[in-house]
Amino acid sequence: MMNPDSPEILMAQPRGFCAGVDRAINIVNEALTRFGAPIYVRHEIVHNAYVVNELREKGAVFVDELHEVPKGGIVVFSAHGVSQEVRRDAQSRGLQVYDATCPLVTKVHLEVVKMSKDGFTILMIGHAGHPEVEGTMGQVEAGLHLIEKVSDVEKLPFTQSEKMAFVTQTTLSVDETKEIIEALTIKFPSIVQPRKQDICYATQNRQDAVKFMAPQVEVVIVVGSQASSNSNRLRELAEKLGVSAYMVDAPEQLQAEWFAGKKRVGLTAGASAPESLAQSIVAKIQSFGPRSIRNLEGVVEDVTFSLPKNLAD
Ligand code: SF4
Numbered sequence: 637m638m639n640p641d642s643p644e645i646l647m648a649q650p651r652g653f654c655a656g657v658d659r660a661i662n663i664v665n666e667a668l669t670r671f672g673a674p675i676y677v678r679h680e681i682v683h684n685a686y687v688v689n690e691l692r693e694k695g696a697v698f699v700d701e702l703h704e705v706p707k708g709g710i711v712v713f714s715a716h717g718v719s720q721e722v723r724r725d726a727q728s729r730g731l732q733v734y735d736a737t738c739p740l741v742t743k744v745h746l747e748v749v750k751m752s753k754d755g756f757t758i759l760m761i762g763h764a765g766h767p768e769v770e771g772t773m774g775q776v777e778a779g780l781h782l783i784e785k786v787s788d789v790e791k792l793p794f795t796q797s798e799k800m801a802f803v804t805q806t807t808l809s810v811d812e813t814k815e816i817i818e819a820l821t822i823k824f825p826s827i828v829q830p831r832k833q834d835i836c837y838a839t840q841n842r843q844d845a846v847k848f849m850a851p852q853v854e855v856v857i858v859v860g861s862q863a864s865s866n867s868n869r870l871r872e873l874a875e876k877l878g879v880s881a882y883m884v885d886a887p888e889q890l891q892a893e894w895f896a897g898k899k900r901v902g903l904t905a906g907a908s909a910p911e912s913l914a915q916s917i918v919a920k921i922q923s924f925g926p927r928s929i930r931n932l933e934g935v936v937e938d939v940t941f942s943l944p945k946n947l948a949d
Pocket of ligand 1: 656
């Protein structure tokens with residue numbers, strides 16, 4: 637029988653790939669299979685260094701801007717989505733586009749367009765400089781006003797008579813966003829909210845899983861790359877719950893002293909981190925000293941998204 641005091645790694649459920657990331661990677665792979673290399677990808681297809689390097693080895697070429705793609709080239713837009721200006725630019729350059737924008741990001745884009753048509757001044761809750769935020773804010777000519785924290789709400793130069801609405805980035809902290817929304821509804825009691833919250837199911841489920849896991853462990857490892865918004869939120873959440881947390885995207889980044897004397901280690905992975913990477917990180921933790929693995933209970937996701945029409949045939 638297992639000794640209840642023997643060291644363990646508790647695995648969060650769910651963790652790792654979401655349906656939008658899975659679809660985005662499939663789109664690049666499918667384009668490589670059908671058309672051969674090079675397939676250009678605007679921005680990292682998903683924010684994970686391991687995934688990007690694997691696709692690069694197969695012939696994907698990652699670019700920051702479309703002028704780096706030769707005329708007539710094949711380009712994939714990343715899961716984070718793009719502005720209307722980027723779409724127009726691709727068209728004027730004669731590029732063949734395959735769009736890996738997550739359908740849940742597209743849902744937010746459509747909300748923005750509708751709110752704009754209905755005459756609303758639109759706020760976006762999100763992080764400056766994140767590609768999803770740039771894409772969503774670029775859906776309408778008038779642009780959106782960015783709110784990053786509660787204190788930004790006070791500074792908004794609008795009165796209660798203004799028709800106001802808001803949308804959010806899909807990968808935010810559920811709790812922090814709730815605080816910002818509360819501040820917004822106090823300042824603008826008639827502000828219009830999205831019909832269904834914009835924070836996606838995968839972000840919500842991974843944060844709920846960390847809330848369940850954190851009280852049971854002494855340290856949390858988040859598998860995720862620095863640029864990954866949802867992975868950063870998982871690390872912050874574990875820290876807020878009083879547990880030391882580290883985010884890594886390669887086994888070599890782990891340090892033996894993080895685990896010294898710790899009976900229970902929790903492991904989760906952001907929505908862009910593959911399970912194979914999570915497993916190599918588990919193996920590295922076990923190399924510091926024997927630990928059994930326990931899979932925690934949690935939501936079992938069955939969401940899938942189909943390929944875009946121009947790749948689905
Ligand atoms: S984290 Fe959410 S919004 Fe982002 S790709 Fe995954 S399912 Fe889509």
